[in-house]
Amino acid sequence: MxxxxxxxxxxxxxxxxxxxxxxxxxxxxxxxxxxxxxxxxxxxxxxxxxxxxxxxxxxxxxxxxxxxxxxxxxxxxxxxxxxxxxxxxxxxxxxxxxxxxxxxxxxxxxxxxxxxxxxxxxxxxxxxxxxxxxxxxxxxxxxxxxxxxxVPGARCFAWGQHTSGPAYLIVGFTNGTASVSSNDGGRKWAEVAKLSDARDAIQAVAWAPHIGRTMQLVATGGRDGTVHVYTLRPPAAGVNASAPWEAKLAARLLDHRDAVWRVEWNATGSLLASSGDDGTVRVWQPDATGQWRCVSTVKSDGATMDFA
CATH class of the missing domain: 2.130.10.10 (YVTN repeat-like/Quinoprotein amine dehydrogenase)
Known part of the structure; x- marks a missing residue:
């Protein structure tokens, strides 16, 4: 500790x-x-x-x-x-x-x-x-x-962390959905994926840095205390930027006991931190099999960090 x-x-x-x-x-x-x-x-x-x-x-x-x-x-x-x-x-x-x-x-x-x-x-x-x-x-x-x-009903947003190409946004809404949109330089944004696994308002979204992966990682934090992690796969090179993306739920993380207000990735997108009304910051990481687990917890009452 x-x-x-x-x-x-x-x-x-x-x-x-x-x-x-x-x-x-x-x-x-x-x-x-x-x-x-x-x-x-x-x-x-x-x-x-x-x-x-x-x-x-x-x-x-x-x-x-x-x-x-x-x-x-x-x-x-x-x-x-x-x-x-x-x-x-x-x-x-x-x-x-x-x-x-x-x-x-x-x-x-x-x-x-x-x-x-x-x-x-x-x-x-x-x-x-x-x-x-x-x-x-x-x-x-x-x-x-x-x-x-x-974006009526929007609670939060984050930019796609690409290093080149079109602009991307993820927006979280009070109805428990999140929308991923692209823009190739014009004034019109096109939705390329919709994430709808949350059961309550989404209060935080974060897009992981793009470090040479073939897929993208995004995370959401909800009022029900749940953190969701998704993989997003854009269409093949040369396909219109507004074409639909493949979106899959990679993890549903339930350790928080109250509303989650913030999710953030580290600089390489290998660790995810979440914080909530339960007075904890939790750090998550996938293991060798791709299963996400909490690897450390910071508790506000004692200002200590426990490593799993």
């Missing part, structure tokens, strides 16, 4: 999200206290009031585009932040842009894979998934909307 370090964040209210940068060296936190904090190990290097409502998510852009953060809030806005030259030295990062098209709370954000440019997806409670693109990655003050997708 190994003890996990605690970080005294000094946030004055609930922390809604924690995000690590590409290298895992920096961490950003956001809270209902309206602030964002940036950390290097356990040291806070920047802190500032960022929104006028609870901040639900923070996301790092790929380092190719610099030290750039996005945040979304109950105040219906998405803000873009960039670290100042020389660092913030404990102060605020300058706000570069405000994306304010949502009519209701913006609940989730994620940057697209870098081969698509500096693009950001933003999901809001008005049933829209909006995609924005920076006009100039060196001047982050101007962004334009390149897509507005109708």
């Amino acid at each position: 190994r003890r996990i370090d605690r970080v005294p964040t000094e946030h004055a209210d609930v922390i809604h999200d924690v995000a690590y940068d590409f290298y895992g060296e920096r961490m950003a936190t956001c809270s209902s206290d309206l602030t964002i904090r940036v950390w290097e190990r356990s040291r806070c290097v920047a802190s500032w009031k960022a929104h006028d409502g609870s901040i639900w998510r923070v996301a790092w852009a790929h380092p190719e585009f610099g030290q750039v953060l996005a945040s979304c809030s109950f105040d219906r806005a998405v803000h873009i932040w960039e670290e100042p030259p020389g660092g913030a030295r404990g102060g605020a990062w300058p706000r570069k842009a405000v994306l304010g098209d949502a009519k209701e709370s913006v609940t989730s954000i994620a940057f697209a894979p870098r081969h698509l440019g500096l693009r950001l997806g933003a999901l809001s409670a008005d049933g829209k998934l909006r995609v924005y693109e920076a006009h100039d990655v060196m001047q982050l003050g101007e962004w334009s909307g390149v897509d507005e997708i109708d």
Whole structure:
């Protein structure tokens, strides 16, 4: 058993999200206290009031585009932040842009894979998934909307982690389904697979990094406490990108005792982490026969990690 370090964040209210940068060296936190904090190990290097409502998510852009953060809030806005030259030295990062098209709370954000440019997806409670693109990655003050997708009932989304080719998205819905869609550069997204094994609302989705596999891996986390893992096989090379994919349920993981709010893959897509209202983070891995099992558990009450 190994003890996990605690970080005294000094946030004055609930922390809604924690995000690590590409290298895992920096961490950003956001809270209902309206602030964002940036950390290097356990040291806070920047802190500032960022929104006028609870901040639900923070996301790092790929380092190719610099030290750039996005945040979304109950105040219906998405803000873009960039670290100042020389660092913030404990102060605020300058706000570069405000994306304010949502009519209701913006609940989730994620940057697209870098081969698509500096693009950001933003999901809001008005049933829209909006995609924005920076006009100039060196001047982050101007962004334009390149897509507005109708997704009534959507709770979460993630980008396909391809390194080239069309854009892909997976969106999870309150009715227990998830939709995988592709876009070859136009304004129309085509559904290529539908996942319907969940029995309750899907609250988290994650697409594994694409590391030379012939198949894709995606995971969903549900309000009923279940984690599902799927394999997705795209059509053969040369077939239209919008052709149906083969989707198979690879695992139904039942160890959580309450709603699952987050699922995330490691950098190679070989480990899956899930966290939920039962106060645990569970790490999953397939064995030699392809059976998924929990290999470690982090318990919030004792801040310890148990290895199976």
